[in-house]
Amino acid sequence: MRVEINKLTKRYKDADRDLTVINDLTFTFPDRGSVAIIGRSGTGKSTLMHLLGALDTPTSGTVRYGDVLVSSLSSDERAAFRAQNVGFIFQFHHLLPEFNARENVALPLIMNGVSESEAQQRATELLDKVGLSQRSTHLPSQLSGGEQQRVAIARALVARPKVILADEPTGNLDIVTASEIQQLLLNMNQEYQSTLIIVTHNHELARSLDVVVEMLPGGALISSGSQRSTAH
Numbered sequence: 089m090r091v092e093i094n095k096l097t098k099r100y101k102d103a104d105r106d107l108t109v110i111n112d113l114t115f116t117f118p119d120r121g122s123v124a125i126i127g128r129s130g131t132g133k134s135t136l137m138h139l140l141g142a143l144d145t146p147t148s149g150t151v152r153y154g155d156v157l158v159s160s161l162s163s164d165e166r167a168a169f170r171a172q173n174v175g176f177i178f179q180f181h182h183l184l185p186e187f188n189a190r191e192n193v194a195l196p197l198i199m200n201g202v203s204e205s206e207a208q209q210r211a212t213e214l215l216d217k218v219g220l221s222q223r224s225t226h227l228p229s230q231l232s233g234g235e236q237q238r239v240a241i242a243r244a245l246v247a248r249p250k251v252i253l254a255d256e257p258t259g260n261l262d263i264v265t266a267s268e269i270q271q272l273l274l275n276m277n278q279e280y281q282s283t284l285i286i287v288t289h290n291h292e293l294a295r296s297l298d299v300v301v302e303m304l305p306g307g308a309l310i311s312s313g314s315q316r317s318t319a320h
């Protein structure tokens with residue numbers, strides 16, 4: 089799925105300051121493959137991910153998925169759009185603590201109206217793919233950090249979203265586990281022919297992806313890789 093941002097701006101107004109985090113950005117993400125978003129802390133990477141994932145709305149400008157103008161959907165429409173098109177993986181997995189691994193993975197399918205039995209079956213398949221078939225009935229608290237993040241990946245991918253947004257998905261894991269999980273994510277993105285957009289502070293990982301977008305202070309970006317367009 090081709091994701092395009094056009095003249096995208098996000099401004100936060102606090103009592104004492106007016107902060108422009110994303111400033112008039114125009115960029116087209118490739119319609120499959122992998123994109124790294126890098127940049128110093130506070131340059132707006134997570135803000136951009138929230139806008140791309142329709143979790144938040146821009147101050148001005150647009151986010152488009154193919155022909156769909158996501159940034160002008162109502163909040164209910166955005167929720168439905170997200171459930172069908174976007175998979176999220178965050179630094180801290182955000183699994184539901186009272187549900188076991190399989191139930192967590194099945195949840196996006198249930199939200200999309202898939203029957204309980206089919207959802208459980210597909211969740212089992214995904215847990216198998218991420219190497220956790222033996223852990224499907226464990227609660228998140230009974231899993232290691234790396235295992236929890238694998239469950240989060242299975243949950244993000246189970247509904248076969250066209251776009252996967254990962255915000256520092258391995259930020260709190262040891263180097264070896266982090267690199268295994270990054271590889272898993274890249275392999276699954278390739279298998280599913282989706283677009284993976286990943287925020288990372290790991291420059292080695294960033295260089296191995298198709299496109300690198302660097303967020304700059306003041307809300308600008310520069311990009312390199314297979315698509316050499318540069319926004320403002």
Ligand SMILES: Nc1ncnc2c1ncn2[C@@H]1O[C@H](COP(=O)(O)OP(=O)(O)OP(=O)(O)O)[C@@H](O)[C@H]1O
Pocket residue numbers: 100101102107109127128129130131132133134135136
């Ligand atoms: N809801 C909000 N209200 C006000 N300011 C916000 C809000 N969310 C983020 N900001 C500010 O916007 C700026 C960008 O934040 P953001 O979380 O996007 O940075 P980031 O690049 O993801 O940083 P990090 O690498 O530390 O995760 C920061 O200065 C932050 O304080």
Ligand SMILES: [Mg+2]
Pocket residue numbers: 133134135255
């Ligand atoms: Mg962030």
